[in-house]
Amino acid sequence: MSRSQAERVIQILISELVEACAQRGQSVSETLVTFMVKSVVLHPANGFTVDCTLSSQDVQRLKQLCLDKLKEENGPGLDTIKMQLYFDTNYTSRREFLEEIHQVLESKLIGVSREITDSRARSREDFQALYHQIITYILLQSGIGSPTDFSCVQDTSAALQSVLPLNELGAFLVLLKKDKEQQLRELTMIVTGIRLFSEASKQEDELLSIHKLSTSWNMSWPGSDSSPVLNVMDE
Template identity: 55%
Template structure:
């Protein structure tokens, strides 16, 4: 296909997608363009539909394609459509750990930009302006660290005290003279140090306002999530095995259907649906198990760093900043690792529970009288 023809074909496909979306919407079914594109591809490639993929579609072929797609998209009993929807959903929402976290950090950074810009572009000179700038720095530290709300007075008071111990307001003059890049770097460092101080103080029973016990939450949530995934996996395996048994029985008896509502094709599609779900559950399970390993390692590092800090600070009225600041920063870094695992677990849990609606037709088929009778005869 030439370049011009390819561009023309792409334009035709876009129009077809829009028409299908609109037609489905007019019939009360909302569908995404991604799903429609997936359905178009599958229908065009099915030999029985006799579409010529190497040439531009004639107008009658376009209408036939639209009709076939709409019919398939409106088939509320189709496990095959459920499987395609499941695939589209998973492809659109699942990615690797690193990509999840990169996107999360990008979103967090974009949310921080307004206040960071206010700080780094600041040209304060009066006492009131400098006090306002300092409060903004405290807020930015809290927002970046995720340790409590910047609208909670007790949290702000605690964070301000920690910041003042490492960056008193008298340092603002020097800060304002820095380049934007150096200001950004110092704000990151201050966040890490203040976060480390607050975490250490919490461990010593001297603070910790607004700081959730992430290790405890994760140690409870991860096993619970794994248990749920395993239960759903067992159910999916059980479903596919039952449907395979039914298909084997039908083959032995040379039956094309168990009843009018349960033809062989419907049973095959439901079996594939269960297998697809099983595959995705395995992926989620592996990711959650990876999180469990990460949390275990982070917890060991966290405990070790706390002990090191206690040893460094214990019974000393003054400790060189070169000794203690890097330790506070490392403590914060470990905690941010816990936060990452919380984000990942939340995303994976959302995906897990979002897969269930795509299995309802398969569950309905397994409850069908003809299927149950067949299974009873087999067992």
């Protein structure tokens, strides 16, 4: 039996199962029946081998097993299958979820990106305004901080200055539009990386300070060899 023939047999079986359930007054979807057939075939206890051709006896046995499972309207087995089906049809993978967020974010940033790439800044004020727009874009694109948070803007500005100083913004303006868009993405990744590294370094310094304070406290606590309290007591 070829693959196409096997698929046709399974499709016929699914239709027969839906009809059999309907004849006894039980309404089931084709999707549920398909999921049930798959579940029964893959269950090791049922003795089906996925790679082997199903005989007519196998098909009849599969049909009966599925019917028995589908009869359990209030049974835990059917409820479990329904929950698995719901999860399978509604669950969004982490990758898909992040891609959706990225697409929504990109659509919202189109306007900001266009203002930056279409800028024809000439005066000092124009360059400063453009620089601030780039900072805003980086903050929105990275999702780390808000353009309305002065501290975040300050941190981002400092990180951007180390990569693209304000006085070198002219080199950015002469790029082609697509190159500007690419550089904006690269700047976002670099600046965000700098900010994350800086934040991690601060936390490490804080933990080190706490460790030193804790060590100092332990050294002065009764029971320590160098405890001043013990020295007084010994005297």
